[in-house]
Amino acid sequence: MAFSCRMDGPRIPCLNIALVCEQRSSYLKVGYSEEQCAALTHIGEIDAVMTTLERLGHHVTLVPGIQSLVQLLAAGKDKGWDLVFNMAQGFHGSARESQVPALLEAYRVPYTFSDAATMAICQNKPITKTILGRHMIPNAPFGVIPMLNDDVADFSERSAALPPYPLFIKPVIEGSSKGIDGFNKVKEPAELEPAVRELARKFPDQDILVERFLSGREFTVSILGTGSRSRVIGIREHIWQASPDHRNKNGYQSNGSLDFASRESKSSKRSKKLLYDDSHDMDEPHIKATCEVALRTWKVLNCRDAGRVDIRFDSDEPGSVPNVLEVGISIILIISDAMYSCLHGGVGESHFWPSSRSFPVTSDGDDEWHVLQGTFI
Numbered sequence: 001m002a003f004s005c006r007m008d009g010p011r012i013p014c015l016n017i018a019l020v021c022e023q024r025s026s027y028l029k030v031g032y033s034e035e036q037c038a039a040l041t042h043i044g045e046i047d048a049v050m051t052t053l054e055r056l057g058h059h060v061t062l063v064p065g066i067q068s069l070v071q072l073l074a075a076g077k078d079k080g081w082d083l084v085f086n087m088a089q090g091f092h093g094s095a096r097e098s099q100v101p102a103l104l105e106a107y108r109v110p111y112t113f114s115d116a117a118t119m120a121i122c123q124n125k126p127i128t129k130t131i132l133g134r135h136m137i138p139n140a141p142f143g144v145i146p147m148l149n150d151d152v153a154d155f156s157e158r159s160a161a162l163p164p165y166p167l168f169i170k171p172v173i174e175g176s177s178k179g180i181d182g183f184n185k186v187k188e189p190a191e192l193e194p195a196v197r198e199l200a201r202k203f204p205d206q207d208i209l210v211e212r213f214l215s216g217r218e219f220t221v222s223i224l225g226t227g228s229r230s231r232v233i234g235i236r237e238h239i240w241q242a243s244p245d246h247r248n249k250n251g252y253q254s255n256g257s258l259d260f261a262s263r264e265s266k267s268s269k270r271s272k273k274l275l276y277d278d279s280h281d282m283d284e285p286h287i288k289a290t291c292e293v294a295l296r297t298w299k300v301l302n303c304r305d306a307g308r309v310d311i312r313f314d315s316d317e318p319g320s321v322p323n324v325l326e327v328g329i330s331i332i333l334i335i336s337d338a339m340y341s342c343l344h345g346g347v348g349e350s351h352f353w354p355s356s357r358s359f360p361v362t363s364d365g366d367d368e369w370h371v372l373q374g375t376f377i
Contacts, residue, residue, distance in 0.1 A: 216313025
């Protein structure tokens with residue numbers, strides 16, 4: 001086996017790595033919308049991962065999506081691969097994030113991040129919530145409105161037994177805030193049917209998840225590792241910019257604007273740009289409770305290597321409870337220097353843990369993440 005060598009680290013084996021990902025630009029070129037492509041990798045992310053792996057001394061082959069992967073597997077071209085670095089999100093189907101892992105499992109090719117079963121479970125929000133409920137992990141009370149036809153009576157029948165208002169509606173298998181705008185928060189019964197029908201118009205082939213709206217603080221928790229080796233490596237609180245005085249505000253100021261993330265807030269529009277707070281006292285009760293719930297969720301769902309758990313408290317009152325919003329099997333951990341320093345008192349450093357190998361990663365202060373060295377664990 002060939003080895004590469006770094007002046008500041010041990011010699012490490014050079015691997016033949018297949019980097020599997022869909023390129024967002026390719027889908028945009030054939031007419032898909034920005035929202036439809038929101039979860040797909042852009043060229044900067046792909047280039048950053050390829051460059052850092054190659055700097056490490058590995059040989060990287062780009063595989064642009066599942067169609068190309070199928071062709072290579074059928075032709076036996078995977079025989080020279082030591083590892084697949086899985087950045088694929090999938091594009092079609094209700095369990096699309098699990099398609100690439102399922103293929104790789106069938107061909108017995110090792111790959112990074114969670115397996116096909118976990119990917120499929122975490123993509124389907126009602127199934128995720130049901131499993132968490134069985135394990136006594138808090139998440140918002142919910143109901144599901146199945147796909148609608150144009151019959152008004154059909155809506156009344158299918159929307160029975162929902163949680164108390166205010167409610168929040170979302171498509172059952174989407175992420176990246178797809179379909180989320182001002183109408184998704186439903187404050188009274190008269191708003192429910194128009195909101196559901198608007199969401200059903202955008203996603204006609206999906207059921208609609210209806211949850212009790214949670215009004216407290218919201219966090220994204222970055223997790224590294226598998227099983228008993230899992231640990232929190234960063235926490236990000238979501239802050240909304242509505243005025244210069246946005247400190248300790250979770251959402252827009254109380255002027256009737258949004259108090260949750262939307263597709264628009266994740267765009268570049270400055271008036272509604274989502275801001276973050278990455279510096280936290282890890283002994284603060286809300287932070288400790290958030291980390292505990294996130295780690296329990298990660299282990300119960302059998303998540304691997306690296307990803308995130310989104311948490312929101314049910315209120316800002318004393319004794320409020322952290323509820324799981326979503327579990328993301330992220331392809332790249334986003335952890336700033338402030339996050340890492342808060343946790344470890346050092347410079348910003350985190351790790352990828354792809355199954356049997358560890359790739360330490362650090363930020364140089366901008367959006368590019370650099371693999372420094374790899375060691376077997």
